[in-house]
Amino acid sequence: MTTISAFGDADGAxxxxxxxxxxxxxxxxxxxxxxxxxxxxxxxVALLRGLLxxxxxxxxxIKANPMPAVVxxxxxxxxxxxxxxxxxxxxALDTGAEPARVSFAGPGxxxxxxxxxVAAGVTIEVESFGETRRTVRAGEVVGVRPRVAIRVNPDxxxxxSGMRMGGGPxxxxxxAEQVPDLMREADAAGVELLGFHVFAGSQNLSADLLAQAxxxxxxxxxxxxxxxxxxxxxxxxxxxFGVPYFPQDKALDIEAVAANLTxxxxxxxxxxxxxxxxxxxxxxxxxxxxxxxxxxxxxxxVSRGSVYLVVDGGMHHQLAASGNLGQVIRRNYxxxxxxxxxxxxxxTVTVVGCLCTPLDLLGDRVELPRADVGDLVAxxxxxxxxxxxxxxxxxxxxxxxxxLV
Amino acid sequence: MTTISAFGDADGAxxxxxxxxxxxxxxxxxxxxxxxxxxxxxxxVALLRGLLxxxxxxxxxIKANPMPAVVxxxxxxxxxxxxxxxxxxxxALDTGAEPARVSFAGPGxxxxxxxxxVAAGVTIEVESFGETRRTVRAGEVVGVRPRVAIRVNPDxxxxxSGMRMGGGPxxxxxxAEQVPDLMREADAAGVELLGFHVFAGSQNLSADLLAQAxxxxxxxxxxxxxxxxxxxxxxxxxxxFGVPYFPQDKALDIEAVAANLTxxxxxxxxxxxxxxxxxxxxxxxxxxxxxxxxxxxxxxxVSRGSVYLVVDGGMHHQLAASGNLGQVIRRNYxxxxxxxxxxxxxxTVTVVGCLCTPLDLLGDRVELPRADVGDLVAxxxxxxxxxxxxxxxxxxxxxxxxxLV
Numbered sequence: 001m002t003t004i005s006a007f008g009d010a011d012g013a014x015x016x017x018x019x020x021x022x023x024x025x026x027x028x029x030x031x032x033x034x035x036x037x038x039x040x041x042x043x044x045v046a047l048l049r050g051l052l053x054x055x056x057x058x059x060x061x062i063k064a065n066p067m068p069a070v071v072x073x074x075x076x077x078x079x080x081x082x083x084x085x086x087x088x089x090x091x092a093l094d095t096g097a098e099p100a101r102v103s104f105a106g107p108g109x110x111x112x113x114x115x116x117x118v119a120a121g122v123t124i125e126v127e128s129f130g131e132t133r134r135t136v137r138a139g140e141v142v143g144v145r146p147r148v149a150i151r152v153n154p155d156x157x158x159x160x161s162g163m164r165m166g167g168g169p170x171x172x173x174x175x176a177e178q179v180p181d182l183m184r185e186a187d188a189a190g191v192e193l194l195g196f197h198v199f200a201g202s203q204n205l206s207a208d209l210l211a212q213a214x215x216x217x218x219x220x221x222x223x224x225x226x227x228x229x230x231x232x233x234x235x236x237x238x239x240x241f242g243v244p245y246f247p248q249d250k251a252l253d254i255e256a257v258a259a260n261l262t263x264x265x266x267x268x269x270x271x272x273x274x275x276x277x278x279x280x281x282x283x284x285x286x287x288x289x290x291x292x293x294x295x296x297x298x299x300x301x302v303s304r305g306s307v308y309l310v311v312d313g314g315m316h317h318q319l320a321a322s323g324n325l326g327q328v329i330r331r332n333y334x335x336x337x338x339x340x341x342x343x344x345x346x347x348t349v350t351v352v353g354c355l356c357t358p359l360d361l362l363g364d365r366v367e368l369p370r371a372d373v374g375d376l377v378a379x380x381x382x383x384x385x386x387x388x389x390x391x392x393x394x395x396x397x398x399x400x401x402x403x404l405v
Numbered sequence: 406m407t408t409i410s411a412f413g414d415a416d417g418a419x420x421x422x423x424x425x426x427x428x429x430x431x432x433x434x435x436x437x438x439x440x441x442x443x444x445x446x447x448x449x450v451a452l453l454r455g456l457l458x459x460x461x462x463x464x465x466x467i468k469a470n471p472m473p474a475v476v477x478x479x480x481x482x483x484x485x486x487x488x489x490x491x492x493x494x495x496x497a498l499d500t501g502a503e504p505a506r507v508s509f510a511g512p513g514x515x516x517x518x519x520x521x522x523v524a525a526g527v528t529i530e531v532e533s534f535g536e537t538r539r540t541v542r543a544g545e546v547v548g549v550r551p552r553v554a555i556r557v558n559p560d561x562x563x564x565x566s567g568m569r570m571g572g573g574p575x576x577x578x579x580x581a582e583q584v585p586d587l588m589r590e591a592d593a594a595g596v597e598l599l600g601f602h603v604f605a606g607s608q609n610l611s612a613d614l615l616a617q618a619x620x621x622x623x624x625x626x627x628x629x630x631x632x633x634x635x636x637x638x639x640x641x642x643x644x645x646f647g648v649p650y651f652p653q654d655k656a657l658d659i660e661a662v663a664a665n666l667t668x669x670x671x672x673x674x675x676x677x678x679x680x681x682x683x684x685x686x687x688x689x690x691x692x693x694x695x696x697x698x699x700x701x702x703x704x705x706x707v708s709r710g711s712v713y714l715v716v717d718g719g720m721h722h723q724l725a726a727s728g729n730l731g732q733v734i735r736r737n738y739x740x741x742x743x744x745x746x747x748x749x750x751x752x753t754v755t756v757v758g759c760l761c762t763p764l765d766l767l768g769d770r771v772e773l774p775r776a777d778v779g780d781l782v783a784x785x786x787x788x789x790x791x792x793x794x795x796x797x798x799x800x801x802x803x804x805x806x807x808x809l810v
Contacts, residue, residue, distance in 0.1 A: 063761065063799075063800050063801075066801060084760070084761045084800045084801070085800050085801040085802050086801075087801030087802065087803075088800065088801045091801070105761055106759065106760070106761035106800070107703075107704060107713075107715045107757065107759060107761065108703045108704060108715040108716065108717055108719075108757075108758065108759025108760075109703070109759070110703055110717055110759075127704070127706075128704050128706040128715075129706070130704050130705060130706060130778060131704055153708060163762065163763050163764070164763065165762075165763055168709060169708040169709040169710060169711035169713075170708050170709075171706070171708070171713045171715060171755070171757040171763075172761070172763075175708050175709055298512075298513045298514070298515055299512060299513060299532070299533050299535050299536055300535060301532075301533040301534070301535060301576070303558060303574040303575050303576070303580050304573060304574040304575075304580055305574060306574035308512075308574075308576045310512045310513040310533075310576055311513065312513055312515055314513075319796060324729060324730060324731060325729060325764070326729060326762075326764045350576070352512065352513075352576040353513065354511065354512060354513025354514070354515075355489070355511070355513075356468065356489045356510060356511035356512065356577070357568065357570075357731075358568050358569065358570055358576075358577075359568070359730070359731045373535060387798070388796065388798040388799050388800075388801070389796050389799050390796050391724060391793065391794050391795050391796050391797070392796070392797070392798065393792070393793040393797065394468075394793050394794050395468050395489045395490050395493065395511070395793075396468075396471060396489070396490040396491075396492030396493045396496070396793070397490050397492065398492075
């Protein structure tokens with residue numbers, strides 16, 4: 001299983017950051033916990049650095065995993081940070097990241113958030129005419145000229161995305177055809193108008209479809225740039241690089257994606273927009289596969305012929321793994337007996353969390369080696385949209401610890 | 406709309422606990438917030454008191470809404486509290502409730518939780534042989550005789566439940582056919598064996614199906630009682646009373662349910678088990694309809710012909726309303742412009758939350774009166790499985806306030 005081999009193992013036990021999982025559990029002091037592997041995150045960044053053109057910056061969308069240590073690690077290894085709330089902005093700035101390297105996107109920014117963003121000097125990716133006007137007012141309140149990019153809702157949709165966030169009517173961004181009017185208005189209102197953000201969808205595993213989307217994004221950016229009242233200095237091409245969650249998923253052909261981006265950045269964007277920076281914004285792709293959720297077997301029971309492992313974690317920490325975060329069809333995330341990752345499967349078991357609801361299902365009829373009370377069970381792909389995307393207060397269990405190893 | 410009429414209105418604005426919503430928003434001091442109506446909760450209890458037999462206790466499953474003020478209110482108006490974690494147990498005991506009136510259910514109770522429960526003197530509803538043995542050990546550690554009831558996985562399934570939690574193989578409870586063996590073992594180990602808990606499913610809107618399930622539950626309890634080594638003093642019949650969330654849902658015929666329960670308790674249970682208490686355990690039914698989630702419009706935008714209201718709340722507070730908590734098909738919870746509940750609808754709008762994800766959808770193409778930035782939008786049915794069942798840390802927005810009015 002590639003998932004386990006990426007982390008490594010020692011004496012039959014999973015390792016994270018080189019530490020055997022039972023020792024790590026002792027170090028953490030309680031289960032369940034999330035462990036993120038520093039090496040795997042940095043290897044992913046290095047992979048991208050080796051493939052992407054120098055001129056293309058890598059941004060980290062910290063919503064994927066806002067653990068401060070993870071954000072610090074990425075702040076020092078990628079070029080930009082994207083935030084989606086005032087709290088995330090503080091986490092980003094606390095790393096020492098230059099405000100000019102921080103972008104703030106998302107619909108529904110409040111007046112207070114806009115004022116904080118203006119005061120911080122980050123790039124505000126405005127999502128509507130109304131938000132642009134409120135940003136202008138925030139600049140007046142704070143007495144600082146707002147730095148603005150326009151988030152564009154493209155006039156095309158991307159196929160193959162796990163979540164579509166562009167094309168047709170959307171709550172995200174300004175419809176492409178309205179952008180020239182908005183640029184004129186924003187320029188006249190005195191904001192610093194840096195450029196554009198186009199984000200059309202997330203979790204795409206098709207290099208071809210991503211390449212098509214990126215090419216159309218470049219078409220759109222170049223067309224919009226003609227009407228730009230100020231030199232274009234910022235182009236955020238979005239991201240949407242998917243990761244394989246399930247056995248039938250094929251990993252994204254990142255070489256093909258990078259080759260296409262190289263052609264677009266070097267062949268089209270740089271000549272046309274020489275003053276601009278270009279950024280791909282990635283969240284899940286940088287961290288999802290570097291995380292594991294570790295939970296301990298509390299009960300092993302047989303009910304009418306079915307074996308259940310009841311663990312001390314559950315959907316309150318890993319909602320996505322339970323199939324309740326946007327999935328239409330529930331599939332199992334990769335799961336392993338963490339202290340016996342080299343052992344052959346010997347039984348079919350259902351792994352359930354400790355919540356008193358049938359929704360709390362972590363592994364439905366999975367093949368595993370024998371596990372008993374006290375053993376550790378690992379759920380993979382827990383590095384992104386895990387803890388913070390889960391209902392941690394549900395049923396009042398203690399919050400899990402996170403460690404970056 | 407019955408939802409709004411239950412709360413009431415004044416000068417065209419929704420009221421909660423008799424307080425106009427805009428005044429309540431000022432009192433709370435920030436949006437979004439949850440407001441629970443004390444009167445509606447007490448009216449629901451009074452309705453049940455008037456219909457159910459005196460001999461049948463009402464229990465509140467505090468997982469539905471563990472806000473301490475709500476739990477206090479119900480602790481003083483119902484007969485028993487059910488908890489699903491050590492934290493919920495503390496909330497229950499903090500109300501001053503007698504430990505004997507508190508039951509602790511749920512798979513995956515840890516050794517520490519079992520020791521806390523034994524020390525507290527609450528009734529532990531054991532879910533397996535293993536958990537029973539660990540409860541015996543907890544009693545030895547604490548030096549107190551455990552008070553135990555056996556949660557039974559029935560040998561039948563209940564049709565019509567939103568979530569099935571009994572019948573076939575289950576992580577919940579002990580298979581009915583194994584209960585006699587477990588009773589002998591538990592009795593021999595010296596625990597106080599009080600009786601049984603049978604909970605077959607939740608969110609059932611059919612009085613007929615509930616009546617069938619209750620009759621079969623009574624059959625099962627009476628059959629198991631024959632083998633009980635100690636007098637049966639506790640029978641928890643479960644609950645599963647549903648509430649109507651959507652326009653096509655028909656409210657549960659509570660009179661029919663109560664009449665059936667009266668027949669069962671007076672005609673069958675009391676004569677057979679004269680020393681026993683009997684309890685129905687309700688969560689959602691007591692509180693769901695008494696709560697409203699109030700959020701403010703931050704942006705109003707038109708994208709390619711569609712009107713979007715972007716509000717400062719979202720799925721991070723009301724996951725169920727976004728359709729991401731176990732629903733197979735997403736439907737809109739009732740939604741209203743809270744400051745204009747008497748006004749006629751005049752447009753079709755989509756209400757989205759402030760999170761940067763298309764999952765954050767609160768009202769998909771709903772008919773509403775005109776709402777602008779600053780107006781309050783209310784999402785109903787927010788009294789149960791709302792705040793604590795939602796990923797509050799997602800994207801790092803501030804936690805909402807809860808008020809009981």
